Amino acid sequence: MAHPIRYTITSRDPASHVYEVTVTVEQPAADGQVFSLPAWIPGSYMIREFAKNIVQIKGESGGRKVTLKKRDKHTWQAAPCSGPLTLSYQVYAWDLSVRSAHLDQTHGFFNGTSVFLSVHGFEQGQHVVEIGRPEGEAFKRWRVATTLPELKARRYGFGSYVARDYDELIDHPVEMGSFALASFEAHGAQHDVVVTGQVPNLDLPRLCADLKKICQAQIAFFEPKTRRAPMSRYVFMTMAVGDGYGGLEHRASTALICARADLPVKGRPEQTDGYRTYLGLCSHEYFHTWNVKRIKPAVFAPYDLRQEGYTSLLWLFEGFTSYYDDLFLVRTGVIDTDNYLKLLAKTINGVLRGSGRKKQSVADSSFDAWVKYYRQDENAPNAIVSYYTKGSLVALGLDLTIRAQTRGRRSLDDVMRGLWLRYGRDFYDADGRAAGVPEEQVLAVMEELSGASLKRFYDRHIIGTDDVPLAELLPAFGVGHDADGGKDPRPWFGARIVKDGADAKLASVYEGGPAALAGLSAGDKLVAVDGLRVVAGGFEGLLARYRINDTVRVHVFRRDELLEMTVKLKGDGVMPVTLAALGKPAATVRQRESWLKKSA
Structure with a gap:
């Protein structure tokens, strides 16, 4: 029986934002074992060069140093040795997103694609990882949330976990910290909800009740007869922050980021726009359990x-x-x-x-x-x-x-x-x-x-x-479907304005719009409109005082040069669409009900 590939991951000092990782292969390739880190993560279609975050790396076998030669930006080859061969390396983790890895005194999160080197030629064998608790009294209450199968670890505990191959190892993200936790069952499958970050008066029962409806409906949608989920356990991992949004799907879990204001509050039954958006995000990532994680190109x-x-x-x-x-x-x-x-x-x-x-x-x-x-x-x-x-x-x-x-x-x-x-x-x-x-x-x-x-x-x-x-x-x-258009009474400047410190900056200029026709460009910083100073966040209020076809004198800084331009405001030319449910005829109502009918 082949020896498993073994990993350890921990951190002595989370404040340094560095994970310490080892990977051991018992019988390395005779001509020099090759290791590499993925360049991208499934579900996020961009080369992210995760290997750039490896700070130090070294090899050792039998107490002796093993030379590593870097073959390309994310691949290393060890000098031939009889084994076992262990690589030790540090990974800088300061990307607060769902795609990479993050670590500080408040929590730790990582995707396997960011921290676990693959061992070429051994990708199909068993992989075991020991997840270690950071040192120090401050981390005694930390727990581990992941859908990696436990080997010797207890559920939500530090210890050893196992994957049957490298592909499975990197498809189960890990969250560590003092998080809120709740559970529900959907058609026989356990579903856990993990929320990291300070969220006063979080209404977890309401969140679980809403998610249960969505999960049961999607399971029944794909398996109307058996109502069998493709996994026995699923975890929604949410990082709550002041302002954020994002999600990434995995085979038995999802990593999410949301604004804490989007999460439900105890004693407040109203459904906010933010909460609807968050539920839509959860629904999106859960649907990916079938569509892209298993049905795929x-x-x-x-x-x-x-x-x-x-x-x-x-x-x-x-x-x-x-x-x-x-x-x-x-x-x-x-x-x-x-x-x-x-x-x-x-x-x-x-x-x-x-x-x-x-x-x-x-x-x-x-x-x-x-x-x-x-x-x-x-x-x-x-x-x-x-x-x-x-x-x-x-x-x-x-x-x-x-x-x-x-x-x-x-x-x-x-x-x-x-x-x-x-x-x-x-x-x-x-x-x-x-x-x-x-x-x-x-x-x-x-x-x-x-x-x-x-x-x-x-x-x-x-x-x-x-x-x-x-x-x-x-x-x-x-x-x-109503697109009456008419003329939009609000004037359109033809640019997307964002805050840049205290400045209002043109992030994008729309072709054919007033700003583009006046010669403005992305990157220009608005200084004044008709002699009135423009500050970050104040431009829309100022623009609202004008009408379509008004002409305004605009001053901007382009790099360090002050430019003056004349902008003729107009409507954006897009006829806004509104949708409304029709009460008749009865046949169309039945069609709508068939389309939007409640799921089991």
Whole structure:
């Protein structure tokens, strides 16, 4: 029986933001064992160069130093030795995000992709990790939250955990600290809720009750007969901060960041916009348990984390998930129809305001995610489209199109369940992993599963740049689509303004807008409008005193040069969409109920 690869991870001084890690291989390769750290993390499609955070690294075997030679930016080769061979290294962890690693006196968090070197040639064998408690009295109350299977550790305790291969090892993030903890059961699977950070009067029972509805509905959605979750235990890990938002999916957990104000408060039953947003984020990441963690593009089966994995299908995996996240909120009654339609209208208006949607398809946006979507610059609104937001409208359009063509007999739900049965359910089969959804066959697969003719839609709205025709589709499903437009009474400056210290800075300038036509550029700092000083956060209030077609004199600093320009204000040209549930005719009401019906 092969020896497992063994790791240890701890920190003597969390205030230094450094993890101390070792990896031991009992029988290293005779010609020199090779180790490497991933360059990216699944679910976040950007080369992040995690190896840059390795501060020191050294090798040792039998009490003797083993020379390490760096082969490239994230790969090391040890000199030949008889073994066991141990590499010891330090990882700087000061990235408060869901993608990397973070450590201080208040908590510790890491993804395996940031801290665990892979041992080439041994990726398929068992991997054991010993998670150590930081030294000191201050850390006696710390616990460990992870869905890594326990070896000798107790649930939520420090000690040893085990993974059957390297892929599993790096797909279970770890949170350490004094966190709030609650649990619920959804169709036989335990679900834990972990909240790190100070959150006064956190209403955990309410949060669990709402999440339980969402989780049970999604499990039943994919497995209507067995209602069996693809994992026996799931953990929602949330880091609550003053202002933040983000999530990253894993096979049996999700790492989340939210503003503490978004979490529910004991004794306050009202549902805030922030809480709805947070529940939508949880719903999104939970849906990924099926859609992308198990149903995945062929190029991700398996992942190659050393280099980019190009796919044109993220509109399906992220866009469809973005469609179903809020849809499950309304199907479960967590939000009502009116609030769902408000969220949908907000997405529609957000997509319509970006001119990049006319230049880039969602398929191209997906393929170029590595260099465009995840590396947005000041020109992004003019050049790219989001495969998340427009992808969700593509999913909505496909759903309504399938329902209309099949007279309600089929829907996008059938497509998702079919993809699960064909490409996802056997993710942990004896052969390893499912083959993945093939790029060139996705249209044919969707048509087969839906019984609808979708080529025209696919050509126009997925590989093409046409807007999804929701104004044509929604009324038949009992939803009024109003884009009256009229002239927006509010003047539009044509730029996105952000705070830069005490200054108001132009972060983006929209092509064809008043600011662009006047010659303003991203990076310019507003000084004054018509002789009145502009300060950070004060520009919108000042602009509100003007009307469309007014001309204003603007002073800006570009670098260290003071420039004066004349801006003629106008409306933004986008006709804002509002959606409303229609009361009649009865047939359209029934169609809407079938689409937004409550899930089991």
